[in-house]
Amino acid sequence: MSFAFSPSALRSLRADEMLLEQHRRQKLLAAPRLTGYLPKREAWDKGPTRAASAPSGPPLVCRDLVVHNALFTGDLEAVKRLFPKGAPVNLVVESRGGDMRWICRNQGLWSLTYEQELTTPLHIAAGRGFADCLRHLLRREADVTLSPGGTTALHEACEGGHGECARLLLSYGANANAVNEDGLMPLHVCTSPESLECAKHLLQFGAAANGRSLEEDDTPLHVAARHGLLDHVDLYLRYGAEVEKQNDEGQTPLNAACSEPQAPEDRERYLRVCRMLLRAGADVHTEDRDNQTPLHMACKQVNPDVVELLLRRGASVNCMCYSGDAPMHNVLKATAYKSRNQPERVVRALLNHGSIRVWPGALAKVLKYCCTSPRTIEVLLNSYDRLKITDAWSEAVPPDVFQEHRQFYESLFALKQTPRSLQHLARCKLRLLLEGRVHEAVPKLGLPTFLQNYLLLDFRDYVH
Structure with missing residues (x-):
């Protein structure tokens, strides 16, 4: 037309x-x-580069x-x-x-x-x-x-x-x-x-x-890590690819791998890529231009295996990015649309490594946006020794979500009139004493497995 x-x-x-x-x-x-x-x-503009026998004029x-x-x-x-x-x-x-x-x-x-x-x-x-x-x-x-x-x-x-x-x-x-x-x-x-x-x-x-792309300044290792290509990563590393090269966004290959959205079936590939990059010397503390570390991005993409790997390698659990978000904020923001990726595992790992918690006054808002993942709510609330439950909490959970997870939400809203159990208060006290060292100290206490899991905020699908 x-x-x-x-x-x-x-x-x-x-x-x-x-x-x-x-x-x-x-x-x-x-x-x-x-x-x-x-x-x-440009080579054509600068002059003929073809063989002398090549025909002249346009093809x-x-x-x-x-x-x-x-x-x-x-x-x-x-x-x-x-x-x-x-x-x-x-x-x-x-x-x-x-x-x-x-x-x-x-x-x-x-x-x-x-x-x-x-x-x-x-x-x-x-x-x-x-x-x-x-x-x-x-x-x-x-x-x-x-x-x-x-x-x-x-x-x-x-x-x-x-x-x-x-x-x-x-x-x-x-x-x-x-x-x-x-x-x-x-x-x-x-x-x-x-x-x-x-x-x-x-x-x-x-x-x-280590060739760089023109616009993003990516190396082939960036590309391979971003696409979760383990064999490519291994190949480039054997040919001398630099593991700490940063592109225009300040991302290293490890940052790039952690930043890529991942379906649950692809998480294992990205875990193996991150593990290989770390063995090759990748730094878990390297920040991009927005001061986001690999842990920030792994939490944003809700990859619990990679989060646990980074934390074991010493990633800073409370490092703030340019916008003032810690890794905990990133996973809670993504929970609503990545509930299949087990965000509760990410929240639990962060808390066991000493992550900051949500301001109690904002818990109703967190409940509103994360209510489709009750285990995420459970592990987060079990890090507090007391809760001030108001009508806003019950209003934050849509009726269909409440019916789907009725047992959990009935146990939660029952706490409006009931204090937390003595067992839970003892857990909170011990976790407070071991602040930031819960993940390594609890296994050394020689406690029965049930108690170890309880102290490490294992899931029970109700609160008490």
Whole structure:
């Protein structure tokens, strides 16, 4: 569809387009200073870098659907027939992308059309893992450095996790440290478990294990830790990746791993990644630009296994971030929408390591936002020797939540007229004497297991 714009709107659209182009050019120009490698577009601007036998002028544009179909389906026989010896192979293929953008075709007339993606036969074969087609194109002298859409065929192969394609491109001279238009090297796009072979080939062909991305200043180790890729982390560490490198946000790889949202089924992977980084020398006290430590972020993402690991390694349980939040605040804020991640375990671990508690006057508010996780409420309230329960407490629990956890909330609201039990008061007194050392002192007391668990705020699904 097309629309006619007023002169002022037209000027505004053109100004926006110029700003976007200027920003893109600035990104490309900044790459050599930050990475030491030239993006392809700048290399073209600075002068010819291809072999002397390479043809001059713009590459041919292919719109032949027969060629497109052969390439996108990986039909090797058709590719051999369409690209015989001596035939041009460095073609630019236009394909329609999924995004739409405004394009000015005539004076004052702009059209909303699908964005055209520019690629090459080499990119298509590499990105889809058609190794046989890729090998044929390379034997026909396809240029491994072409990047008409702002990325190289090697990036495409690595992003798709096609190790054999990455190996072929590298053996034919592809730059293992090439930078795409987003400022990423091939190692930065190895974000899936399937890309491990690609990462191995890249490092064997000289990829920089500590190469930095243009915008985020991430290293490959940051990327691997953020995606919970244990084998990638192990590989990069063996190739000399620096475990305490900080990106633009001040995050180390350990911070990055702890900051990533994790489904319950992924928690074990991230625990193993964090354990490996700590063994390699990662510092649990390193803060990002907002003064958040790995413990802050692990609490925010409610990963109890990682929280317990960090606390065992000496993480500061009461360190405040820039906004004034301690790790306890972070987990309580996340409990409402991460109840499947066992936030009660995080709260218990923090309290047993001497965490600050919630101001008693704010407990009704905590109850309102955390009521769907009664065990979190239980372990938090069991750290107080007395509670002042008001009508606001019962109003904070919706009727459906009350019915779902009726036994627990009836035991809680019964304390409005009843003091805490003598057993609980004795527990509070002993915990006060062992403040900050409960987790290590209680197991040494030689008490029966039941009493040890009781002192360590084990869950009973009611309060007394």
